Each structure stands twice: as C-alpha cells, then as structure tokens.
Amino acid sequence: xxxxxxxxxxxxxxxxxxxxxxxxxxxxxxxxxxxxxxxxxxxxxxxxxxxxxxxxxxxxxxxxxxxxxxxxxxxxxxxxxxxxxxxxxxxxxxxxxxxxxxxxxxxxxxxxxxxxxxxxxxxxxxxxxxxxxxxxxxxxxxxxxxxxxxxxxxxxxxxxxxxxxxxxxxxxxxxxxxxxxxxxxxxxxxxxxxxxxxxxxxxxxxxxxxxxxxxxxxxxxxxxxxxxxxxxxxxxxxxxxxxxxxxxxxxxxxxxxxxxxxxxxxxxxxxxxxxxxxxxxxxxxxxxxxxxxxxxxxxxxxxxxxxxxxxxxxxxxxxxxxxxxxxxxxxxxxxxxxxxxxxxxxxxxxxxxxxxxxxxxxxxxxxxxxxxxxxxxxxxxxxxxxxxxxxxxxxxxxxxxxxxxxxxxxxxxxxxxxxxxxxxxxxxxxxxxxxxxxxxxxxxxxxxxxxxxxxxxxxxxxxxxxxxxxxxxxxxxxxxxxxxxxxxxxxxxxxxxxxxxxxxxxx
Numbered sequence: 001x002x003x004x005x006x007x008x009x010x011x012x013x014x015x016x017x018x019x020x021x022x023x024x025x026x027x028x029x030x031x032x033x034x035x036x037x038x039x040x041x042x043x044x045x046x047x048x049x050x051x052x053x054x055x056x057x058x059x060x061x062x063x064x065x066x067x068x069x070x071x072x073x074x075x076x077x078x079x080x081x082x083x084x085x086x087x088x089x090x091x092x093x094x095x096x097x098x099x100x101x102x103x104x105x106x107x108x109x110x111x112x113x114x115x116x117x118x119x120x121x122x123x124x125x126x127x128x129x130x131x132x133x134x135x136x137x138x139x140x141x142x143x144x145x146x147x148x149x150x151x152x153x154x155x156x157x158x159x160x161x162x163x164x165x166x167x168x169x170x171x172x173x174x175x176x177x178x179x180x181x182x183x184x185x186x187x188x189x190x191x192x193x194x195x196x197x198x199x200x201x202x203x204x205x206x207x208x209x210x211x212x213x214x215x216x217x218x219x220x221x222x223x224x225x226x227x228x229x230x231x232x233x234x235x236x237x238x239x240x241x242x243x244x245x246x247x248x249x250x251x252x253x254x255x256x257x258x259x260x261x262x263x264x265x266x267x268x269x270x271x272x273x274x275x276x277x278x279x280x281x282x283x284x285x286x287x288x289x290x291x292x293x294x295x296x297x298x299x300x301x302x303x304x305x306x307x308x309x310x311x312x313x314x315x316x317x318x319x320x321x322x323x324x325x326x327x328x329x330x331x332x333x334x335x336x337x338x339x340x341x342x343x344x345x346x347x348x349x350x351x352x353x354x355x356x357x358x359x360x361x362x363x364x365x366x367x368x369x370x371x372x373x374x375x376x377x378x379x380x381x382x383x384x385x386x387x388x389x390x391x392x393x394x395x396x397x398x399x400x401x402x403x404x405x406x407x408x409x410x411x412x413x414x415x416x417x418x419x420x421x422x423x424x425x426x427x428x429x430x431x432x433x434x435x436x437x438x439x440x441x442x443x444x445x446x447x448x449x450x451x452x453x454x455x456x457x458x459x460x461x462x463x464x465x466x467x468x469x470x471x472x473x474x475x476x477x478x479x480x481x482x483x484x485x486x487x488x489x490x491x492x493x494x495x496x497x498x499x500x501x502x503x504x505x506x507x
Contacts, residue, residue, distance in 0.1 A: 003184050003238045010212050010239050011038040017078075018171035019053040021114070021204055023197045024060035024067060025322050026087045026297075027334030028248040030195050031060050032176040032214035034241040036070040043076045051078040055170065057110035057196060057347070058322070059084025059388060061091075062248035063333060074099045081151070083107035085143075086297075086385035087333070095144050095384060102143035103151060104378065105134060107321060108351030108392035109165055111196045115348055116167050118202035123166040125155070128355060128392050130163060131441035133378065138438060143384060173204025173211040175230055176244075180215045181223040184232030190216065190246055192256040192337035193322045194229060196347045201234040210236040216244040247334045255339045256330070262339065264328065269309045272415050272507045274457035275299060277474070278403050279306045280504040282363055282455045285401045291360040292317045294393050296377075297335040299403040300363035304329050321354070321389035323347040351392050359397040364390050366402040368435040369454050371489040373442020373463040375402055376435035387439050394440050399451045402440075404430060406456040407486055413457065418505045419476025420458055430456075431487040442466075459483050460500065467492045472500045 014020065024031030042048065054068065054077060061067020063086075071077055072090035079101040085092045095102035112124050129152070133139040136152055153164045175197040177186035188194060201211045213235045246252045254260040270276045279302030286293065286303075295301050295318055307313040308328055318338070319325050326342025329335070353359075367383075368376040378387045394400050405411055407426025414421050442463055445452050452463040460472035468491045473479060479497075484490065 003235065004218070005237050005239060007034045007038040007239045007241070008042070010035050010237060011042040013210060013212070013237070014039060014049045014052070014172055016048060016050045017052070018049065019055060019169065020172040020174060021170045021200050022054060022056040022060060022068070023175040023195055023200055024056065025058040025193060025195060025336045026060065026084070027336065028060070028062055028066050028245065029192050029322070029334065029336055030176050030197065031067060032174045032212070032239070033066045033070070034244070035174055035212060035214050035239055036067065040070040040073060040076070043073055047075070050075050052076060053079040053081065055081045055110070055168070057083045057107050058336070059087040059386065061087035063087055063089055066248060079103070081105065081110070082386055083110045084386040084388040092384040096382060098144055098146045101147040103141050103147050104143050104386040105129070105141045105152070105165065106387055106391040107389040108355060111199070111348045111351055113165060113167065114196055114199035114203040117170065118199055118206050120206065121167060123164055125157070125162050125164050126355065127162055128395055130161060131444045132391055132439060133437045134391065135163065143379065143386070169207040169209070170204040171207070171209040173200050173209060174214070175201055175211065176214045177229060178215060179217040179219050179223070180213065180238045181219045181221060181232070183222060184235045184238060185223050185228040186213050186215065186230035186232070186235065187223045187227045188229045189259070190252050190257050192246055193324060194344050194346055195322060198230050198234070198346065199348055201230050205234045212237045212239060214239045214241055214244065216241060247337070249334055256337050258341050258344060264308050264313070264339070267308065270302060270305050274405050274411070274413055275302050276306065277420070277457040277504055278405070278455055279303050281460065281500060282401050282403050283307060284501070285361060285399070285453060286316065287360050290317070292319060292358060294319050294321065294354070294359050294362040294397065295329050296362070296364035296390060296393070297388070298365040300365055301329055301331040301335065303363050319350065321347065321350055321393065323350045351389070354392050354396045357396055357398065359393065361399040361401060362393045362397040363401045363403055364394055366404040366430070366454065368430055368432050369402065370432050370435045371468055373445060373452065373468060374435045374438045375440035376437045378439045379437040381436070390439055395444060400440070400445070400453070402452070402454045404456060406430065406458050406483070415505050415507055418502055420474040420505065421476060422482060425486065429486055429488050431489065433488045461491060469494050470497065472498045474500050475502065475505060
C-alpha cells in the first residue's frame with residue numbers, strides 16, 4: 001500500500017509551527033504512541049519540529065514517558081490545548097515553569113470541536129463552562145501566565161448567556177486503530193474505546209491537513225463496512241507498530257475490547273478504608289430503576305466496585321465519557337475503559353448525550369470544596385490535572401455527588417466496632433473558604449436547581465438554598481473536634497443532622 005510509511009517518516013512530515021490534533025485517552029488507550037515517541041526523538045536529534053500547537057480532547061499518556069510526555073521538550077511545544085493534563089506530568093511541569101502556553105477546556109467541548117471544524121462551522125456554542133474557570137470572566141481556561149490569548153467568549157443568544165469556542169484548523173491529525181485494510185480503512189478490533197478518531201480525521205482532512213493512522217496489523221482483505229471506524233478516504237498515511245499495546249498496562253484484554261465477557265468472581269472485594277466508606281455512602285444516591293450513571297476518575301470509581309461486591313452491578317447503566325456504556329469501569333491509570341461493556345460509542349456522541357441532560361446522576365472527585373458550593377478538581381498548588389470531562393458531566397447531570405476524603409496528606413483512619421476512628425488527621429484542609437480553581441460552580445448549580453451532595457468518610461454536605469449544609473456525620477466522629485475544626489469556613493448544621501447508616505461501616 002502506497003500509504004504505508006515508517007514512524008520515523010511520519011515524524012518528518014510534521015513541520016515547525018504546525019497544529020497537531022492527537023487521539024488518545026489515559027493509559028495510552030487509542031494513542032499513537034510510537035509516532036509521538038519518534039516526534040520527540042527527532043526533536044532531540046534535529047531540533048525540529050519546533051513551536052508546535054498540540055490539541056487533544058483527552059488526557060493522554062502513562063504518567064511517565066508516553067503520550068504528550070514523549071513531546072515534553074522545551075522548544076518542541078509552544079501551546080498545549082488539552083482536556084486533561086493528569087497523565088502527562090512532564091508536560092505539566094513545562095506549563096508550571098512557563099515554558100509552554102497551557103490551556104485546559106472541557107473534554108466534551110474539545111471533542112465536539114472536531115465535528116465543528118469538519119463541518120466548517122464557526123465553533124462550539126454551549127453553556128458548558130459558564131461560571132467555572134473556563135469562563136473568560138474567571139480565567140478563560142488559561143492554566144499559566146504564558147497563555148495570553150482569549151480562546152473562549154461569552155455571547156448572548158435568545159436572551160441567555162452562552163460560551164463560544166471559535167473553530168481552529170489542524171495541519172496534522174494523529175489517530176490509531178487496530179487494523180488497516182487494503183484500502184486504508186481503519187478498524188478497532190482490539191481497541192478498548194472508540195473515542196473521537198473519525199471526527200478528528202475529518203477535521204484535519206477538511207482543514208487541508210494530513211492524517212496519519214497508527215495500527216498494529218495490515219490486512220489484504222477489505223474490512224466489513226460496518227466494522228470501519230475511520231474510513232480510508234480520510235487517511236493519508238499509515239504507520240504499522242507490531243508491538244502496539246491495547247493500554248500501557250496490557251498487550252490485549254479481550255474483555256476490555258468487548259470481544260468476550262468475563263465473570264467478576266476473581267475481582268477481590270475492596271478493603272475497608274475511607275475509599276470504601278465514601279463509595280458505599282455515595283452508592284446510596286444511585287436512583288432505583290433504569291438510571292444512567294457516570295463515574296469519574298479516582299475515588300468515585302469505587303462506586304462500581306461496591307456495586308459489584310454487593311451484587312447489583314448488572315442492574316446499573318454505568319457510563320464513562322470516553323464513550324463506554326455498561327460494564328464495570330476500570331480504575332486507575334486506564335480509567336476510561338470497562339470490562340464487559342454493553343456498547344462503545346463515539347466519545348462526541350456520549351458528550352452530546354451528557355450535555356443534553358441524559359445523565360440521572362454523576363459521581364465525581366473533589367480536591368477542594370468551598371463555602372459557595374464550588375468544587376476544584378483541576379488545579380491545586382503545584383498539581384495541574386485539568387478538568388477532563390467533569391464540567392460537561394456535572395453541568396448536564398440531573399444530580400451531582402462529589403466524593404473525597406475530608407482532609408488530605410497523611411490522613412490515617414480505621415473502623416472499629418462500627419465506628420470511624422481517626423488515627424492521624426490529614427495536613428491539608430479540603431473544605432476551604434475559596435477554592436483555588438472553580439471546576440464546578442455552586443452558583444450555576446443553584447441557578448438550574450441542581451441537587452448536589454459532597455460525600456466524605458466522616459461527613460456529608462448538601463448544597464441547599466445557597467448554603468453548604470452538614471447533613472450527616474459518621475458514627476464515632478465528634479462534630480466540633482473532627483469536622484468543624486478542620487474546615488476553613490463554618491457550614492450550616494442541619495437541624496436534622498443524622499448519623500451515617502451503620503451498614504456503611506460493616507467490615
């Protein structure tokens with residue numbers, strides 16, 4: 001096939017000052033890792049390409065050497081427009097050192113942008129991001145001082161405020177699949193998600209750019225038309241990587257690809273911990289009946305674990321923003337994929353569903369919460385992780401449940417006789433007067449009358465009528481000594497303050 005080139009040749013196609021759109025998700029899912037590595041190697045050898053703008057809807061990488069960290073060299077990247085930064089600590093370090101221009105926008109908006117660019121539309125118009133750090137009246141999605149250009153605007157349509165994210169052009173599109181057939185059609189037999197590869201390829205192609213696809217296999221036979229995810233008419237070049245792994249953790253797991261279904265009998269139960277307490281209490285907010293649920297990365301993924309442990313996982317419709325519906329979402333670095341998924345759809349379609357109010361409830365992590373109901377999960381101190389899909393998810397869901405420990409750094413606790421015992425208090429307060437960055441806006445939630453809970457291992461708060469209200473405390477916990485003394489503001493204490501259900505603390 002004339003389209004087949006080496007990864008080194010692919011790296012040579014990228015020129016100074018170009019804009020490169022990159023497919024992928026955390027844990028190197030659908031990530032063209034070999035091509036990214038060769039771009040970084042070329043720069044180290046030749047000093048080129050320079051001053052690239054990279055654009056990726058998801059956080060990509062393995063928190064080590066792959067993903068955008070393969071490009072984390074001063075001078076190679078000028079600007080990074082990302083949905084998430086948590087998988088690329090080296091790139092985040094360049095942002096903190098003001099060596100690149102760093103922008104963070106909602107994952108769903110960046111994904112929807114591909115469709116807008118492909119269709120020659122002016123951009124994305126949405127309410128997603130209003131009153132958060134994305135709003136130009138707050139921070140405009142800028143993650144450091146070097147990011148000076150305004151890339152989002154507030155507009156008025158029909159008497160309502162909206163955010164407008166103007167379109168951009170892509171010189172290069174880097175995508176990945178499992179197999180390229182004799183016509184260059186890309187199929188996804190071993191991939192653990194679909195993501196937004198087709199829209200990305202369309203956007204780069206219709207921008208007048210080139211599209212390079214990395215695959216593991218070549219086929220002399222034409223693929224079945226319904227199996228094609230990225231049609232060959234969008235693809236200019238193909239790079240073959242016989243060593244391509246499904247994720248950074250495994251070569252190939254057929255259950256992650258949806259090719260087999262496996263029992264969960266071998267999965268161990270969660271040990272009793274703050275994480276399990278939070279997951280059990282949060283799970284009590286799961287609606288009964290045919291509900292659609294989203295689980296965020298980190299503490300919230302424990303909700304799926306306790307649902308499996310308690311035997312009701314199959315009755316729930318867990319979804320993940322990467323386009324996964326059903327199954328058991330995976331924790332840790334490969335968050336974004338699931339064992340035994342019922343469906344894998346385009347990531348952009350998943351966000352359209354979320355933005356339109358399709359979620360009955362979402363469970364999200366929190367690094368900080370404040371007196372005005374705001375939550376920060378994107379930037380604290382020197383930790384720059386980004387918002388990912390949290391803003392789309394939280395602003396579109398019918399109900400939001402935030403999950404996290406009450407304090408952080410050094411916290412040690414255990415359960416004894418059905419009571420929570422705090423052995424060592426965390427050094428960092430998570431309930432602060434004002435969050436460092438507004439990832440979730442209490443004001444916005446109040447304006448749309450959205451129910452919001454903040455669940456920790458020792459206290460549960462509710463955002464109600466513009467106030468942070470303490471509604472439950474754990475058994476064995478002292479209100480003054482263990483809760484109020486470790487908050488930077490005084491919450492309202494409910495007249496009907498309850499003790500959390502005893503079954504949550506059963507070892």
